[in-house]
Amino acid sequence: MIHAMFSLYKNNNDLWILGELFRNQRQRINDIATVDFCWLQIEEVILWIAEVIGGAENVTVQELLKPAEYLEIKAILNQDVQLNQRLRNSN
Secondary structure (H helix, E strand, C coil): CHHHHHHHHHHHHCCCCHHHHHHHHHHHHHHHHHHHHHHHHHHHHHHHHHHHCCCHHHCCHHHHCCCHHHHHHHHHHHHHHHHHHHHHHHC
């Protein structure tokens, strides 16, 4: 079905070759999956930090953003994001 949609698009617009459309769509799907994965990881980290500093149901957002654990994890995540960007750019 996707092939038929891309073929129809190509025939109507003839802007890209079909392989480019597939590569473009695959990258978009990978980007979405990466964002979903990262968001789940962020949720886990936030809940973990909240539990460490007093329990998720007892912690405000303001309290959550202050502890050293959060700042340390934020630094690690920033390093990981920067590394992933460098790896993606080198490919």
